[in-house]
Amino acid sequence: MAILASLQEIAFNIRQNKLRTFLTGFGVFWGIFMLILMLGAGQGMQNGVEQGFSSDAQNSVWIFSRKTSIPYLGLSTGREIHFTQADLIAIKKEVPGVLIVSAENALGSFNRADILVKSDTRSASYGVFGVAPDYFKIKSGQDQLSGRMLNEYDDSNVRKVATLGSTSAKTLFPDTNPVGQVIEINGISFTVVGVFSDPGENGRQSERVYIPMSLFQKTYGSGQNRVDLITYQPRPDANPYEVEEQVLTLLRKRHRVSADDRSAIRANNLLRNYERINRLFAAIDSLLWFVGIGTLTTGVVGISNIMMITVKERTGEIGVRKALGATPIRIVSALLFESVLITATAGYVGLVFGVGLLELTNFVLTASGMQLDSFKRPEVNFSIAISSVAILVIAGMAAGFAPSWRAARISPVEAMKES
Numbered sequence: 428m429a430i431l432a433s434l435q436e437i438a439f440n441i442r443q444n445k446l447r448t449f450l451t452g453f454g455v456f457w458g459i460f461m462l463i464l465m466l467g468a469g470q471g472m473q474n475g476v477e478q479g480f481s482s483d484a485q486n487s488v489w490i491f492s493r494k495t496s497i498p499y500l501g502l503s504t505g506r507e508i509h510f511t512q513a514d515l516i517a518i519k520k521e522v523p524g525v526l527i528v529s530a531e532n533a534l535g536s537f538n539r540a541d542i543l544v545k546s547d548t549r550s551a552s553y554g555v556f557g558v559a560p561d562y563f564k565i566k567s568g569q570d571q572l573s574g575r576m577l578n579e580y581d582d583s584n585v586r587k588v589a590t591l592g593s594t595s596a597k598t599l600f601p602d603t604n605p606v607g608q609v610i611e612i613n614g615i616s617f618t619v620v621g622v623f624s625d626p627g628e629n630g631r632q633s634e635r636v637y638i639p640m641s642l643f644q645k646t647y648g649s650g651q652n653r654v655d656l657i658t659y660q661p662r663p664d665a666n667p668y669e670v671e672e673q674v675l676t677l678l679r680k681r682h683r684v685s686a687d688d689r690s691a692i693r694a695n696n697l698l699r700n701y702e703r704i705n706r707l708f709a710a711i712d713s714l715l716w717f718v719g720i721g722t723l724t725t726g727v728v729g730i731s732n733i734m735m736i737t738v739k740e741r742t743g744e745i746g747v748r749k750a751l752g753a754t755p756i757r758i759v760s761a762l763l764f765e766s767v768l769i770t771a772t773a774g775y776v777g778l779v780f781g782v783g784l785l786e787l788t789n790f791v792l793t794a795s796g797m798q799l800d801s802f803k804r805p806e807v808n809f810s811i812a813i814s815s816v817a818i819l820v821i822a823g824m825a826a827g828f829a830p831s832w833r834a835a836r837i838s839p840v841e842a843m844k845e846s
Contacts, residue, residue, distance in 0.1 A: 458777070466719065492507075522673045550599075
């Protein structure tokens with residue numbers, strides 16, 4: 428009954444002060460709503476950037492060669508550098524910090540789907556790559572959907588087998604299981620042994636086709652030992668940047684390239700990229716929290732001001748209540764209950780609207796098939812959202828406690844005089 432009476436009293440006070448109540452609630456609503464949107468947008472950006480990364484192990488390094496740009500040991504500039512199988516053996520033997528080393532050759536372009544792949548009934552252009560043993564250990568983010576990956580046995584026996592990305596498999600074999608089926612690449616038939624899913628490059632790596640490196644070099648390569656790109660993964664206990672420098676020094680020595688020539692042999696260390704991205708998003712998160720906390724602070728200040736005004740206006744009422752026997756605790760509780768109710772309701776509505784807008788954005792992006800490379804699945808940590816509402820409620824209580832307690836402690840006569 429006491430709670431019902433309190434709710435009836437609060438409803439009466441709200442009806443008497445509609446504008447003031449609305450402005451108080453709107454300040455809280457807007458603070459939570461904007462905080463949810465900003466955090467959700469920041470997470471969406473982070474998801475997009477992370478999905479844009481390849482599926483490779485985060486500490487893997489990918490090394491590719493170009494032309495020399497600096498004369499060295501009597502050799503002129505413009506000399507083409509070509510890696511070989513012997514380089515892989517040398518890295519594994521001479522750099523103890525390397526855990527896995529492998530390689531990749533592209534039949535066409537590394538970045539474009541430009542090789543025609545045929546099944547019995549369909550054909551489409553995809554990227555076709557020859558890969559050395561242990562390659563899929565570095566491609567740790569791939570999901571094997573059916574069949575198996577290529578293995579060392581396929582490579583050592585120069586087998587005509589291939590694995591398809593989920594996108595290419597769906598196009599070439601829309602109505603049947605691709606495993607065991609035959610595809611044709613540049614006039615040569617391959618048996619499909621597996622289908623994988625790869626989220627790298629926003630899903631574009633699921634369009635790839637992989638075949639054994641030995642078969643690639645024998646059939647399509649310009650030389651049986653040539654390697655276009657070397658990749659390795661350092662040991663967990665090794666310093667990844669020291670290992671990178673050791674590998675690059677070894678390759679420069681083997682191919683007679685100056686240590687100052689940064690274009691002939693270049694490395695893409697994914698760990699360095701991840702650390703750079705993490706620093707960027709840490710800065711973005713700090714900015715979002717700074718703005719969000721500022722918005723919440725505005726709501727807290729609004730609640731504080733409204734509570735002080737409310738207590739001031741109701742000083743006479745407080746005096747009457749004390750004269751009728753109400754204790755200070757009961758008076759303070761009634762005033763704080765009103766503040767908590769308004770703050771919690773407005774905060775909850777702001778939370779629902781913010782999360783609802785994020786979900787609507789995600790639904791529209793998914794339903795329309797819109798692909799934004801730098802924005803994926805806007806979402807917010809629910810515990811953070813609830814904590815923000817709780818902070819505002821506690822702030823509302825704290826803001827109203829001091830004036831309420833001060834008003835509740837004065838004598839009934841003084842309270843009615845101040846009113």
